[in-house]
Amino acid sequence: MFFNAFIAEIRQKYKLLVLITIAFLVVGISVGVNTEDKWTSKSLLKSPTYNQTSSLFSALKALSSVGNNSVAPLTLDYVFEEFLSEVTSIDNKRDYLQSIGLEASSSQVDKIIKVIVTADKKLVEVSFISTSALEAQEKLKGYLSHVSSKINDEFIEYTQNSVNSIQKSLIIKSDILEKTASYRLESEKEKLKFASEITKKSGIKKPIIDPGLDMNLPIALGSEVINSQLKEYQINSYNVFRNDFHVKSRLDVLKSINIDSIDIEPFRYQIKPELPEYKTSPNLKKYTILALLLSMVVSVTIIIYGIRNTIICKLK
Structure with missing residues (x-):
């Protein structure tokens, strides 16, 4: 029935x-x-090796020796943590998308560029969704390069600021030593002038003691030696009391550090950006099948509703 x-x-x-x-x-x-079909390219990243960051650590090691360990030591894990901070930043994601001509809201940004960090912060999965497999792979590489470049620039700036700070401190020390030497030279000149006057009045021309024994007793050297020494101090452009060689050598080391040579990779690939082999959204065939199924459900509902009305009418 x-x-x-x-x-x-x-x-x-x-x-x-x-x-x-x-x-x-x-x-x-x-x-x-x-x-549009959506394709997702993924990569898995971990902490970098020393070789990937050697240019930075070499510069910091040189700075540490010059600045008496005034530069805070960095580790590979610290470099990777800085990378994690930047790669998860929504501002960096938005900046990169804008640089390739894509405008997206905050919620859309996190859907296009997904970042998943493990609890121990040892691994991070970064993925990029695009309208073609090759484009997704290339844009993922581009984003990782974008973040790496920013990290590199930050460490260059950090190193440059450290160089400037140490250099400023050493220049101040050099100025102090130079002033101290200048004051001491003037003091020695005055002492020799005073001793010269005394020896002249006393008629002491020849040394009473060996001139090489003690310059702290200038009167005993006689007027000839005293005047000779005083003349040397007055005409010699070099201050014999300057003792800033260690400061000058450190400044020379600072000048030899090539900040522009710093070029690091803040991560290491465990899985490189892959070329997707499947789409992540329904295609035309799936939408067609879904439409047929929905039309069948609606059709059956209409038929059953019609049968119900027919039965009700017969019962009346």
């Missing part, structure tokens, strides 16, 4: 059912055609 009623209802409303099926197919095909 139900089967006959079902067939009768289909015959009665077949035009409506066909229209519903066509309508669902049109909508499904339209959505499928207008929906």
